[in-house]
Amino acid sequence: MSEGGSNAVVVTRQGGVQIVEFVVSNLVDQAEIDKIGRTMEELVESAGHPKIVVNFANLKHVSSAMLGVLISVEKKVGQMKGEMRLAGIPASIMQVFKLTRLDKLLKIFDTVEDATYRF
Numbered sequence: 001m002s003e004g005g006s007n008a009v010v011v012t013r014q015g016g017v018q019i020v021e022f023v024v025s026n027l028v029d030q031a032e033i034d035k036i037g038r039t040m041e042e043l044v045e046s047a048g049h050p051k052i053v054v055n056f057a058n059l060k061h062v063s064s065a066m067l068g069v070l071i072s073v074e075k076k077v078g079q080m081k082g083e084m085r086l087a088g089i090p091a092s093i094m095q096v097f098k099l100t101r102l103d104k105l106l107k108i109f110d111t112v113e114d115a116t117y118r119f
Helices: 028-045 064-079 091-101 112-117
Strands: 009-012 019-023 051-055 081-088 107-109
Touching: 009 028, 019 028, 019 112, 028 051, 028 064, 051 064, 051 112, 064 081, 081 112, 107 112
Parallel strands: 019 051, 051 081, 081 107
Antiparallel strands: 009 019
16 A cells, blocks of 8 residues: 555455455545545556455445445456455445445455455
């Protein structure tokens, strides 16, 4: 993660997969969401064919702005012939994904292990 990166996420590497884990329970602060977006874009740009898993297990609430960041990052990942997967999404957030049809756009797995294993 770069200087000025988000304190709301921790990025680790498992083999060739970058795992982004949210370490906060709510993502509603626009400044923090912007930092997360920059952090994720840096991950995408630093990889030839990015493989990213985003772990939602600690989250209880996300704002529509964060959903926009996910869509933007997914587009960039696709342009670079990579793949982004989401994992550990709580039922309340999954309901939002279904209402917005993001569950059709994004690849969603039950666990980080499952998402990582299937790369």
